Amino acid sequence: MSMPNEKTQKKTIPFIQAKKEKKEKIVAITAYDFPVAKIVEQCGIDLILVGDSLGMVVLGYENTIPVTMEDMIHHTRPVVFASKSALVVGDMPYFSFHLSNEESVYNASRFLKEAGASAVKIEGASKKRLKLVEALVEAEIPVMGHVGLTPQSVYHFGQFKVKGKEIDEAENIVQDALSLEKAGVFSVILECIPMEVARIITEKLKIPTIGIGAGPYCDGQILVFHDLVGFSNGYLPKFVKKYVDIHEVISRAVNGYIDDVKKGKFPDSNYSYNSKSGKLDELIKNEDQKRGKEKK
């Protein structure tokens, strides 16, 4: 009997949750298009989040607020096409889950029905948000929670900074995570909180915690793809480990191309087609003769 291959086996929510029990780390990453999703999928990533960070790293916005449902559906679909094994989670953008539960559940259902995702993520844990989580679960829509630094609250916080450094705030974050678990989320993202707070939450919850800027004690980790490959040569938060400088790699390639074209080195005959069959001989001869007459 052959054993299931971890890399290619379909990663379901029970599969992700079982990793916590088995003390195996969950590895998640963001992706927003087919080619990147295909690469990370082939590397054996467990979970792909089509994050609304899309707005900042792909669409060029200053923050995630302008991202729309249409943007998210458009980018989630190709990620799902590429993801044969990874669990795909769609991030609900700002104001797609803030009015009635009815409208929010409808918006969430679009990620499953139109884009093919397996779950959605929502930020926050207010009383209203917890009721929404219950309504989503009731509608068979699996939900991932997100506490700590929640980027959609950027105007409320004033700036992106570590949350939970003071006792009151830390206790609130622990309580938020517990309330989300009770409401029915299958996992929770812990963003930008002290590692000691992440450890307390991870030990208290039965569901897996996935950290970003939350230290080593979480059940899993997530990073924004564009950050870890070094797409931007600008500011990166302390928690990002840049595994490659893709900005430098791409710049080198494009500068080489510019240089070659300007100097007439590209394309040479290795990169050009020719007619070896002799079918064009007559045409070439006639044109050469015409050019010869013109010169005289």
Ligand code: KIV
């Ligand atoms: O939008 C996103 O990419 C996220 C991650 C940072 C967790 O929410």
